[in-house]
Amino acid sequence: MAVHGQEKSTFCGKLFTLIVTAGFLVLIYWAIFQPHHIRATVSSARLSNLTVTNATAAVSYTLAVTLNLYNPSLRVNIYYDSLDTVLRFRGELLGHASATSPAEFYQRRKSSGDVRVEIRGTGVGVSGDAAAGLEKEKREGKVSLEVAVDARVRYRFGGIKILQKPRIRCWVVIPVKADGGGVLNPGGRCSVKY
Known part of the structure; x- marks a missing residue:
């Protein structure tokens, strides 16, 4: 019985040592070839048919945004598996x-x-405050919007892949004409957080 227990503890010790060693090697590898965070900017944004109905607190629009994504890493390639994008006005x-x-x-x-x-x-149904704020900005000739992108990416160096979920936030101020349309070209740099 004692011999069986010693074999079990020896196996567990070896397994633990293997896991710690593998983790240490991955940590060293990551420190040497660490990918830099992606950079994002808004190249252009085109807003059309913006209408706000204050009576029902509803908004209609079409927004086309071109994002430029830059991989600054010297050694790491990136796979973008998905980009989930939403549009917000004052958090709504x-x-x-x-x-x-x-x-x-x-x-x-x-x-x-x-x-x-x-x-x-x-x-799109919005709160009365958001509808009034959007209508006011439209009358003033500039609409401030947030384009939020939740990405799923895989950093790849050789055979090693590391999954990340960066959050890209872009704030755009689009000049708006009376017909509810406007173009922003170019836009500004976006915030990227991991």
């Missing part, structure tokens, strides 16, 4: 992306690529 949800092109893609190191996102809203 106005809609989800109806189309993203490309929906998923591969990005080599030290390269950039454009992603076009289209968000449409028809009769």
